[in-house]
Amino acid sequence: MNFEETIKEIYNKIKDIEDNGHSATYIPQLANVSSENFGVYITTTDELGFGLGNCNERFSIQSIAKVLSLCLAYRIVGEKIWDRLGVEPSGSAFNSLVQLETDNGIPRNPFINAGAIVISDILISNLDNPKEDFLAFVRSVSNNTDLNYSSKVADSEKEVGFRNVALCNFIKSFGNIHNDPSDVLDFYFELCSLEMSCKELSEVFLFLANKGRKPIDNTEILTKSQSKRVNALMQTCGFYDESGDFAFKVGLPGKSGVGGGIIAIHPNQYSIAVWSPKLNKKGNSFKGMKFLEEFTTKSELSIF
Numbered sequence: 550m551n552f553e554e555t556i557k558e559i560y561n562k563i564k565d566i567e568d569n570g571h572s573a574t575y576i577p578q579l580a581n582v583s584s585e586n587f588g589v590y591i592t593t594t595d596e597l598g599f600g601l602g603n604c605n606e607r608f609s610i611q612s613i614a615k616v617l618s619l620c621l622a623y624r625i626v627g628e629k630i631w632d633r634l635g636v637e638p639s640g641s642a643f644n645s646l647v648q649l650e651t652d653n654g655i656p657r658n659p660f661i662n663a664g665a666i667v668i669s670d671i672l673i674s675n676l677d678n679p680k681e682d683f684l685a686f687v688r689s690v691s692n693n694t695d696l697n698y699s700s701k702v703a704d705s706e707k708e709v710g711f712r713n714v715a716l717c718n719f720i721k722s723f724g725n726i727h728n729d730p731s732d733v734l735d736f737y738f739e740l741c742s743l744e745m746s747c748k749e750l751s752e753v754f755l756f757l758a759n760k761g762r763k764p765i766d767n768t769e770i771l772t773k774s775q776s777k778r779v780n781a782l783m784q785t786c787g788f789y790d791e792s793g794d795f796a797f798k799v800g801l802p803g804k805s806g807v808g809g810g811i812i813a814i815h816p817n818q819y820s821i822a823v824w825s826p827k828l829n830k831k832g833n834s835f836k837g838m839k840f841l842e843e844f845t846t847k848s849e850l851s852i853f
């Protein structure tokens with residue numbers, strides 16, 4: 550791999566900059582994670598990997614899991630999925646309620662909480678054992694049977710997730726949630742609690758850099774067209790109201806989570822995961838964003 554030196558140089562530089570972010574504490578369990586953690590791992594489509602820092606330590610991937618739940622629902626339901634949610638950037642915070650009123654309970658996209666809650670509802674309607682089946686899907690995507698939810702994080706969020714409870718009930722009032730809201734939220738909190746290291750995260754997401762197929766054995770996870778569309782959504786909606794900024798500065802499809810993780814995809818080349826828990830004002834990892842900006846600038850490996 551010819552960009553190891555570039556990654557080392559940028560990692561060492563960003564490690565030492567002042568971190569102006571703040572760890573997410575609204576989920577009490579996330580407040581216990583050391584904000585000093587900083588890891589990065591890249592996996593290329595020819596399956597070479599390289600990482601630095603805390604790249605093998607697991608963390609709560611939170612909203613990054615919304616891409617995986619979308620992929621499973623998209624596989625099952627196909628294009629009909631877009632009857633229940635949109636594909637437009639929301640331009641507002643991940644947990645915002647306001648647009649739902651004017652949009653009649655149709656979330657703007659699958660990556661804001663409202664959209665991921667509708668996806669959770671779709672999966673509950675289509676899976677026999679939603680939690681087990683979703684976990685099996687995630688494990689199969691990278692042949693990693695070690696991956697798991699964190700019941701501590703899921704329980705911690707359940708205790709304080711009043712805004713998500715409000716979102717789910719509000720959407721239900723428009724008829725766009727078909728199951729019992731408490732079952733939908735239980736599944737939603739569980740999928741947000743998935744834990745992975747940067748290495749595992751970049752390996753799980755590699756199929757999105759490989760036209761929807763697992764590079765290891767060419768198994769199809771998504772069709773070529775579906776994979777292209779999921780990448781398009783990550784590009785336009787992956788960072789809430791900072792999605793434009795991420796496209797502008799980094800130039801890759803990606804997705805962030807409040808655990809401080811970011812995954813970014815370069816179609817046909819690589820997937821890269823970064824983790825640093827302190828978040829900027831928009832809820833995205835402060836150092837993670839800076840690292841990726843420098844990486845695509847120095848390596849000239851963005852999609853634009």
Ligand SMILES: NC(=O)CC[C@H](N)C(=O)O
Binds near residue numbers: 613
């Ligand atoms: N942006 C995020 O990662 C948010 C996910 C978190 N579980 C929530 O619903 O608030």
